[in-house]
Structures are given as C-alpha cells and as structure tokens.
Amino acid sequence: MxxxxxxxxxxxxxxxxxxxxxxxxxxxxxGYKKINSTTLSDAIMLPDGQFITAYSSSSSINIKKINQNGTVDAAFGTKIINVDSYSSIDESESVKKMVLHNGKIIIIGKANANPTYSLYNLFILRMNLDGTLDTSFGTNGFTKISLGQNGTADDIVVDDNGNSYVLGYNMGSFMLKFNANGIIDNSFGNSGSLALGSFNPKKLYRQNDGKFLLVGSKKNTSTNINESYVERRLTNGNYDSGFGNNGVIIVPSNMHTSVTNFEYDYSNNTILLLHSASDGYDSVFLSKIQISDGAFVTGFSNGGRTPNYSxxxxxxxxxxxxxxxxxxxxxxxxxxxxxxxxxxxxxxxxxxxxxxxxxxxxxxxxxxxxxxxxxxxxxxxxxxxxxxxxxxxxxxxxxxxxxxxxxxxxxxxxxxxxxxxxxxxxAVDRSQSPLILYPNPVGNTFTIQNKNKGNYSFEYRILDVLGRIVQTGSSKFNTETNIQELQKGKYIILTEAKGEKQSLKFIKN
Structure with a gap:
C-alpha cells in the first residue's frame, strides 16, 4: 500500500x-507545429524570427518556412531539392544539420551512392533564403563525397571566409574542409580529411580565434569505459598543445560518460560542458573549464565539476x-x-x-x-x-x-x-528603466543614455536570438558603441554598471 x-x-x-x-x-x-512525417529534420531561426525547416521526402529534401506564430508561410511554399539520382535518399539522416551564414543556408547530410542503397555519400549544399539552390556552390549547388557503407555526417561550422568544416564518421571519425565554393580543400589534413582516431566526437565548434573545439567521449582501454573527452585543434588541424594535456582533456570516471553539448562564455573566458553518464541509472553533470588552457574553474561547484545528478x-x-x-x-x-x-x-x-x-x-x-x-x-x-x-x-x-x-x-x-x-x-520595465538605447533599429553604432549615471563606464554582453553571446566589451553611457561586426537581426544587450544590471532589446539593420 x-x-x-x-x-x-x-x-x-x-x-x-x-x-x-x-x-x-x-x-x-x-503550442505545437507539425513540420513533417520523417525521422529527422532540422530548423534554423532567421533574423526576423521566422524559421526555415528542412526534411527528407522520397528522393528529395523539402524546405518550408514557418512564421513566428507557428503557421506555415504559404507564400514561400515548399521548395524541393534533389541530391540523389536514385529512388530514395536515406531518410534517417538525409538532413543532419543546417547553418545560417552570411544570408545563405548550408545543409549537410547523407544520400544513397548506388541503386542498392548499400553505400552512402556525404553531401553539403548551399541555398538562398528563398529556398533555391545557390548554383555558385559545388556542382549546381551541392557537393557529394563518398562515405562508404556506414558513413554519416554529424556537425558543421563555417568560418568568416565561408569555409565549411564537417564532422563525420565512417569506421572512425574525421573532419572535412570545404572551401567557400563548396569544393573539398585538399590542403587540409589528408586530401581534405583530418582523421580523429578513436575519439567519438558529438559536437564541433569554431572559436573566435579560429581554433576548433571537439567534444564527446573516448574509450579508456585500461577500464573499457567511455570517458568524457575534449580536444582543441589549431586552424591547420594540429593539436593545440597549450590546451589541457597537449590539446586533450579527459574527465576520469568509473562509469560511461560523454560530453553531449557545451556553452561558451567569452566574457568570463570559460566553457560550460554538459555531460551524460550511465551506470544502470542515467545521470547528468556539468563542468566548467577555462577557454585559455582548459583548466577546471575551481570556483564552479566542487573544483570545476558538479556531482552526478540522477x-x-x-x-x-x-x-x-x-x-x-x-x-x-x-x-x-x-x-x-x-x-x-x-x-x-x-x-x-x-x-x-x-x-x-x-x-x-x-x-x-x-x-x-x-x-x-x-x-x-x-x-x-x-x-x-x-x-x-x-x-x-x-x-x-x-x-x-x-x-x-x-x-x-x-x-x-x-x-x-x-x-x-x-x-x-x-529585464526592466521600459517605463521604469533609466536606460534608453538609440537609434533603434541600429546601424553600426548605438548610444545608451543613462538618466542616473551620466557618463559612467559599463560592461556589456550582446546575445543573439539563440541566446549565444556574440559580442562583449566595455563602453560608456552617452557614448557610441560599435557593433559593425554583427549581422542583421534581433539582439539583447545586458549591461552592468556599479553592480546594477539592466537589459535592452535592439534590432541591427
């Protein structure tokens, strides 16, 4: 009882x-908007708050636009992109990841490489915001690379010059580099492919300085346990010897663990790592490391690592x-x-x-x-x-x-x-806030007026619509702050002056 x-x-x-x-x-x-009937799709948010979604259907990729209120943009319709000459692409992973870069959308995934569906190609394509292929990229908008029977694409980042770095797997993990035109860059790694060994990476990130952070797990051959594993590489693919132990951080464990995701905080020079763990009951824990050298942030939880929460x-x-x-x-x-x-x-x-x-x-x-x-x-x-x-x-x-x-x-x-x-x-009720940001929408600069603090200095963080910190710095009230490096879109600026925190919204035109 x-x-x-x-x-x-x-x-x-x-x-x-x-x-x-x-x-x-x-x-x-x-509260729900059904996009399609498929095993996997992806979505990105545009600067205006609308969404572009991509999913597989038969031998094509379907592109839709969803309004901010969750309705389908009927004027946009459904755009069809074909990347496979056979009767069916691999629907389970045909659209693995989308990224928005300089007004273009890049998609990675895999498609069948032969009529028997026993081999796959990794594809990378670039399209315009209206859903049409950007024919200046690859061959008529996309490039395909042989992956073999068990190949898959997992993640992608794009640098400031438009070069794409794709994380993939085929009997071992690797990173591919494609130039801004969608062609494999043979100067990177071995003919464009950098082998990552027995490391099982989950996520790839490109830092502001061009270095790459990869997180996931790696098996400890002594204990036969998969442990949370982080590595950082230089722009040429070599290990960053100044990070962790010659470019590597291992979080020792007596159970299977993996880093599943992370968040950067450039203003505090830290990376927050999200871990999953399993020993019969699954659990989650967090750790925090320094961006500069990978050392644990001792002021976070117990020596930089929380307990396992199950x-x-x-x-x-x-x-x-x-x-x-x-x-x-x-x-x-x-x-x-x-x-x-x-x-x-x-x-x-x-x-x-x-x-x-x-x-x-x-x-x-x-x-x-x-x-x-x-x-x-x-x-x-x-x-x-x-x-x-x-x-x-x-x-x-x-x-x-x-x-x-x-x-x-x-x-x-x-x-x-x-x-x-x-x-x-x-956030502060705008009618009660002493801060005024103008002009809004913003061009390359804005000014924040503070009715209470004159020309005091303040620290700030700017967040995009995904909640990512995209710019940090210090400025003064009643003085112009430069944001010319930001792309067009909606942002929140968080300010702190003399211990007082405020937030304001603005739009960059």
Whole structure:
C-alpha cells in the first residue's frame, strides 16, 4: 500500500509542478507545429524570427518556412531539392544539420551512392533564403563525397571566409574542409580529411580565434569505459598543445560518460560542458573549464565539476541541450523514458541549474519537469532534440522528432512560455528603466543614455536570438558603441554598471 501511495504522490507532484512551465497555446496548434512525417529534420531561426525547416521526402529534401506564430508561410511554399539520382535518399539522416551564414543556408547530410542503397555519400549544399539552390556552390549547388557503407555526417561550422568544416564518421571519425565554393580543400589534413582516431566526437565548434573545439567521449582501454573527452585543434588541424594535456582533456570516471553539448562564455573566458553518464541509472553533470588552457574553474561547484545528478523516477535519461540564460541560470533539456513504468513514451525533460551548478528548485520540488512531446493523441516520442531557440521575450522553441507505434514518425516545433526560464529576471520595465538605447533599429553604432549615471563606464554582453553571446566589451553611457561586426537581426544587450544590471532589446539593420 505504501508503494502505491508513493506513486500517487509522485503523480500529484508531477502534474502540479508542471504548471510553472507550459506550452504557448498561441503557437501553431495549441503550442505545437507539425513540420513533417520523417525521422529527422532540422530548423534554423532567421533574423526576423521566422524559421526555415528542412526534411527528407522520397528522393528529395523539402524546405518550408514557418512564421513566428507557428503557421506555415504559404507564400514561400515548399521548395524541393534533389541530391540523389536514385529512388530514395536515406531518410534517417538525409538532413543532419543546417547553418545560417552570411544570408545563405548550408545543409549537410547523407544520400544513397548506388541503386542498392548499400553505400552512402556525404553531401553539403548551399541555398538562398528563398529556398533555391545557390548554383555558385559545388556542382549546381551541392557537393557529394563518398562515405562508404556506414558513413554519416554529424556537425558543421563555417568560418568568416565561408569555409565549411564537417564532422563525420565512417569506421572512425574525421573532419572535412570545404572551401567557400563548396569544393573539398585538399590542403587540409589528408586530401581534405583530418582523421580523429578513436575519439567519438558529438559536437564541433569554431572559436573566435579560429581554433576548433571537439567534444564527446573516448574509450579508456585500461577500464573499457567511455570517458568524457575534449580536444582543441589549431586552424591547420594540429593539436593545440597549450590546451589541457597537449590539446586533450579527459574527465576520469568509473562509469560511461560523454560530453553531449557545451556553452561558451567569452566574457568570463570559460566553457560550460554538459555531460551524460550511465551506470544502470542515467545521470547528468556539468563542468566548467577555462577557454585559455582548459583548466577546471575551481570556483564552479566542487573544483570545476558538479556531482552526478540522477533521479530514481527517471532512470532512462539523456540530456542534449544547454543554454546559459541572461540571468546566469543554466537550462538543460533532453528526453526521459521509463518515468513511472517501462512503457511510457519518451518525453521532454527540463532542468534548471543555478550559476554555481547546484539544482534550482525554485520552479519544481523535484528539480525537473516532464512534458508530453506532442498532443497526446499522436503519442510521438522525443527521440531526437535538434535545436533549442531562446527568444528575446523569454519563451523558447524546440525542434525535435520521434516515432510512434500508431502514427509513425513526425517532426515538430514546440513553443514554451518563459515563466520557467527566468530570462526576464534581469529585464526592466521600459517605463521604469533609466536606460534608453538609440537609434533603434541600429546601424553600426548605438548610444545608451543613462538618466542616473551620466557618463559612467559599463560592461556589456550582446546575445543573439539563440541566446549565444556574440559580442562583449566595455563602453560608456552617452557614448557610441560599435557593433559593425554583427549581422542583421534581433539582439539583447545586458549591461552592468556599479553592480546594477539592466537589459535592452535592439534590432541591427
């Protein structure tokens, strides 16, 4: 009897705490917008707040535009891109990642290389914002490279000159470099491909100084355990010997762990790493290292690493998304199954941490919340969470996909309100704020007037629509601040002067 009473308390706690974090019913259909019926897709947010989505359908990639309110842009329609001459591309991974760069969209994925579907090609394509192929890139808009039977593309970054670096796998991990015209750069690595050995990378990032950070896991051959692994490489692909131990950081563990994602904070010279761990019960932990040399930040949690956080009511847990919010809270999102019974569908799992790495219990007694991934009638699982977009008003949108035994596969955009995020904790009612930013929209410079502090100096951070810090620095009130390096779009500037924090929104034209 006590066991059932405990389960009842869990159920009551789950449904009551979930109310602090809810769907935005004004978006799409009651908070959800179904994009397509496929196993995997991707989405990017444009500077105007609209979304471009890409997914596979038969032998083509379909491109759609979604408005800010979750409706389909009928004027844009559906654009069709063919990259495979055979009857069907590999739908499971045909669209693996999209990036927006200088007004162009670059997509990577894989397609069939022969009629028997036993070999695959990695493709990289570039298209215009209207959904048409950029025929100046590769051959009529795309380039294909042989990957062999088990090849796959995982991640991509683009440098300031338009060169693309693609993370892939085929019997070992590698990084490919394509020049701005979409042609493989044979001067990089071995004929354009840099072998990464037995390292199993999950994410690739290009720092402001051009160095590359790769995170994932690597097997410890002595213990046969996969351990969280980070490496940094120079622009030519060589290890950065000044980072960690000759370019490598290993987080020792007595269980299987992996770095699944990370966040840069250039203003504090740190990198926040998100780890998953498993020893029967799955868990999550955070660590923080210095950008300069990879040393652990001793002021974060216990010597730079939090404990492993696990939950007996969520034994199958995988966290994949992390975002440091403007108020320094840390948001992580993933999926969970087997919450109360082994038969529950994979659902969204959300946690928030304080800046020091401790769990934030202010929004939930459990420290986390669980949500249906789609309207209950569809029973779609949150198997793959591709993107998290934090919007400037404090809400956020997830792009994810998953399967259902009854309804098949689907991909969705889902919008949540910002009450749980606390993004606006540092925001100020404009009518009460002493700050005025002008002109707005902004050209290459703006000025912030402070009614209370004259020409005092202030430190600032500028965040884009994804919540990424894109510029930091110091300036003075009533003096022009230069932002000519920023692309057009919406931004938030966070200022701090004499211990007083303020935030303002602006648009760069």
């Amino acid at each position: 006590k066991k059932y009473y405990f389960l009842l308390l869990l159920a009551v706690s789950y449904f009551t705490t979930a109310q602090t974090f809810s769907l935005d019913s004004s978006f799409g259909e009651s 939950f007996t009511d969520a034994p199958r847990l995988f966290i994949s998304q992390i975002k440091v919010l403007p108020n320094s809270k840390i948001l992580v999102i993933g999926n969970v199954s087997n919450f109360w019974t082994a038969n529950i569908n994979t659902q969204l799992f959300v946690m928030r941490f304080n800046a020091n790495g401790a769990i934030d219990y202010s929004t939930s007694n459990n420290g986390y919340q669980i949500f249906n991934t789609t309207p209950p009638s569809t029973s779609v699982r949150a198997d793959y969470i591709q993107r998290m977009f934090v919007l400037d008003e404090g809400s956020f949108i997830l792009s994810y996909s998953g399967g259902s035994a009854t309804y098949g596969y689907s991909s969705y955009l889902t919008k949540f309100t910002g009450a749980f995020l606390g993004v606006n904790d540092t």
